Amino acid sequence: MNFQHRKRLILQTVDERGSVDVRELADLLQTSEMTVRRDLVQLATAGLLYRTRGGAMKVSLATDSFRFANKAALNADRKDYICQLAAQEIQEGDVIFMDCGSTVFRLCQFIRNKRIAVVTNSLPVVAELLTSDVTVNLVGGEVDKDRQAIHGLIAEEHIARYRANRAFMGVDGISLEHGLSANSEKEASITMAIARQTDKVYLLCDSSKLETNKYLYFAPLSLFDVLITDTEAKPDVISAYRKAGITLIN
Amino acid sequence: MNFQHRKRLILQTVDERGSVDVRELADLLQTSEMTVRRDLVQLATAGLLYRTRGGAMKVSLATDSFRFANKAALNADRKDYICQLAAQEIQEGDVIFMDCGSTVFRLCQFIRNKRIAVVTNSLPVVAELLTSDVTVNLVGGEVDKDRQAIHGLIAEEHIARYRANRAFMGVDGISLEHGLSANSEKEASITMAIARQTDKVYLLCDSSKLETNKYLYFAPLSLFDVLITDTEAKPDVISAYRKAGITLIN
DNA sequence: GTTGTTTTGTTCAAAAATAAACAAAATTTA
DNA sequence: TAAATTTTGTTTATTTTTGAACAAAACAAC
Numbered sequence: 001m002n003f004q005h006r007k008r009l010i011l012q013t014v015d016e017r018g019s020v021d022v023r024e025l026a027d028l029l030q031t032s033e034m035t036v037r038r039d040l041v042q043l044a045t046a047g048l049l050y051r052t053r054g055g056a057m058k059v060s061l062a063t064d065s066f067r068f069a070n071k072a073a074l075n076a077d078r079k080d081y082i083c084q085l086a087a088q089e090i091q092e093g094d095v096i097f098m099d100c101g102s103t104v105f106r107l108c109q110f111i112r113n114k115r116i117a118v119v120t121n122s123l124p125v126v127a128e129l130l131t132s133d134v135t136v137n138l139v140g141g142e143v144d145k146d147r148q149a150i151h152g153l154i155a156e157e158h159i160a161r162y163r164a165n166r167a168f169m170g171v172d173g174i175s176l177e178h179g180l181s182a183n184s185e186k187e188a189s190i191t192m193a194i195a196r197q198t199d200k201v202y203l204l205c206d207s208s209k210l211e212t213n214k215y216l217y218f219a220p221l222s223l224f225d226v227l228i229t230d231t232e233a234k235p236d237v238i239s240a241y242r243k244a245g246i247t248l249i250n
Numbered sequence: 251m252n253f254q255h256r257k258r259l260i261l262q263t264v265d266e267r268g269s270v271d272v273r274e275l276a277d278l279l280q281t282s283e284m285t286v287r288r289d290l291v292q293l294a295t296a297g298l299l300y301r302t303r304g305g306a307m308k309v310s311l312a313t314d315s316f317r318f319a320n321k322a323a324l325n326a327d328r329k330d331y332i333c334q335l336a337a338q339e340i341q342e343g344d345v346i347f348m349d350c351g352s353t354v355f356r357l358c359q360f361i362r363n364k365r366i367a368v369v370t371n372s373l374p375v376v377a378e379l380l381t382s383d384v385t386v387n388l389v390g391g392e393v394d395k396d397r398q399a400i401h402g403l404i405a406e407e408h409i410a411r412y413r414a415n416r417a418f419m420g421v422d423g424i425s426l427e428h429g430l431s432a433n434s435e436k437e438a439s440i441t442m443a444i445a446r447q448t449d450k451v452y453l454l455c456d457s458s459k460l461e462t463n464k465y466l467y468f469a470p471l472s473l474f475d476v477l478i479t480d481t482e483a484k485p486d487v488i489s490a491y492r493k494a495g496i497t498l499i500n
Numbered sequence: 501g502t503t504g505t506t507t508t509g510t511t512c513a514a515a516a517a518t519a520a521a522c523a524a525a526a527t528t529t530a
Numbered sequence: 531t532a533a534a535t536t537t538t539g540t541t542t543a544t545t546t547t548t549g550a551a552c553a554a555a556a557c558a559a560c
Contacts, residue, residue: 140390
C-alpha cells in the first residue's frame with residue numbers, strides 16, 4: 001500500500017462520505033495515523049480536500065480547479081474588507097485589470113454580479129469568474145506554475161493591447177522612503193505593464209505590508225493613484241502617507 | 251525474454267490489475283528488479299503507465315479524475331486509446347499545440363512526464379498540466395465560459411506568434427466528401443490558426459465522428475497530416491480513408 | 501481562568517526503494 | 531570470429547518513506 005494507493009482510497013472515501021477522520025482512515029488503509037496525517041496534509045495543500053481537525057472534508061468541486069493552496073485564506077478578513085472597499089469603486093461598464101495577488105483574488109466574490117470586463121493574468125481569478133456575469137479576458141503567455149499566473153514578455157505585449165479604466169493590484173512591499181518593492185522581477189514588470197495601460201490604479205495592500213521593503217525596488221509611489229488598506233494600519237503611518245500626498249482609503 | 255516482450259507483459263499486467271509492484275514483476279518476468287525499474291522508467295516517460303514508488307499503476311487510476319471532472323468521460327476508453335497512440339508520436343523537446351477538445355484533454359495524462367512545451371487555449375489542459383513536468387504556454391484572449399477556453403481575434407494573433415512541431419486537435423465532424431466541419435465558428439478558426447503554425451498536424455478523432463458532418467464546413471482534409479482514431483472504426487471506412495491518401499493510425 | 505483530553509508537529513531511527521557504479525552476459529557489427 | 535556495443539545483474543550508497551516517541555498546540559469541560 002503505497003502513497004498513490006492511499007491517496008486514491010482517501011479521495012474516494014472523502015468523496016463518498018463527505019468527511020472522514022484520521023483514525024478511520026488509518027484503519028482502512030492499514031497504516032499508522034501519522035502516515036494518514038502526512039497524506040492528508042499533502043492532499044490538502046494540493047487543494048484536493050479540506051483538512052479539518054481530526055480528519056478531512058470534501059472540497060466543493062465547483063471551485064477547486066485552480067484554487068490557491070490555502071494561501072488565499074491568510075488574513076482573509078482584512079483582505080475581504082479591503083476588497084469590499086475596492087468593489088465600491090467599480091462601476092457598470094468598467095474595464096478593469098486584476099493582477100495575480102492573493103488579495104486581489106478575493107475581489108472576485110464582490111464583483112460576480114457586475115456587468116464589467118476583467119483582464120487578468122491570474123488563473124485562480126479566471127476560474128473563479130468563470131461562473132459569474134463578468135466578461136473575462138485572459139492575458140496569454142508562459143504559465144508560471146508556482147504563482148498560477150501568466151508572466152513574461154508575451155504577457156506584457158498582450159497587456160499593451162488593452163486599455164482599462166481601473167486596475168486593482170497587489171504589491172509585496174511599500175514604503176514612503178523607497179516606494180514599491182517586490183519579491184519577483186516577473187511580478188514587478190507585469191505591475192508596470194498594467195499601470196501603463198490604466199487610467200486609475202488602485203493598490204490593494206493589507207496593513208501588514210505598509211512600510212516594508214522587499215529585495216526589488218521597482219517603482220515610485222506615483223505609480224498608483226489610490227491605496228486601499230484595512231483599519232488595523234497604525235494611525236501615524238496613515239497620516240504620514242496622507243501627508244505625503246497619497247490618496248488612501250480604509 | 252527481451253525488452254519488447256517484457257514491456258508488453260508489464261503493460262498487460264498493469265492493465266489487468268490496475269497496479270503492480272516491482273518485486274511482483276521481477277518474479278513474473280524472471281528478471282532482476284533493476285531491469286524492471288529501468289523498464290518502468292521507460293514506459294512511464296512514454297506515458298504508458300504511471301510510476302509509483304515500489305511499482306506502477308494505470309494512468310487512468312493515477313490522475314485525479316476529481317479535478318476537472320466534467321463531461322470528458324464520454325467514450326473515455328476509446329479516447330484514451332487514441333491518446334496513447336498520440337503520446338507515442340511526441341518526442342523530448344517538442345513544442346506542441348493542443349486545442350480545447352475533450353479528446354485532446356485526455357492526452358494530458360499521457361504527457362505529464364515528458365520534457366516538452368505545450369501551447370494551448372484550453373483551461374482544463376492548463377489546470378491539468380500545472381502539476382506536471384511540461385512547460386505550459388497559454389493563449390491569451392477572451393474567455394469562452396461554456397467551452398472553458400480562449401477564443402477570438404486576440405487568441406488567433408497570439409497563436410500566430412508561436413511555431414510548433416506538432417499539433418493535436420479534435421474536430422466535430424469529418425467526411426471524405428466535405429472535409430472537416432465544426433459546431434462553432436470560434437473553434438473552427440482556432441483550428442485553422444493553429445494548423446498554419448504547425449509542421450505536423452494530428453487529428454484525434456474517435457470513430458463515431460468519422461463520416462459525420464456538422465453545420466459549418468471549414469477546411470479540406472489536407473489541413474491535417476495524420477488522423478488518429480480507435481479500433482472500432484469500420485474497416486471499409488478505414489480503407490476508404492487510406493485509399494484517399496490519408497495517413498491513418500489506429 | 502485551569503485541567504485534562506485530543507490532535508498535531510517534530511525528531512529520530514529503521515526499513516524500503518531507488519540510483520549509481522561497475523562487472524557479466526548477450527547482442528550486434530565489422 | 532573477435533571487437534564493440536548494448537543490455538542486464540549485483541553490489542553499494544543515497545534517498546524516501548514510515549512509525550514511534552514525545553513535546554506543543556488546540557479544544558472541551560469545568
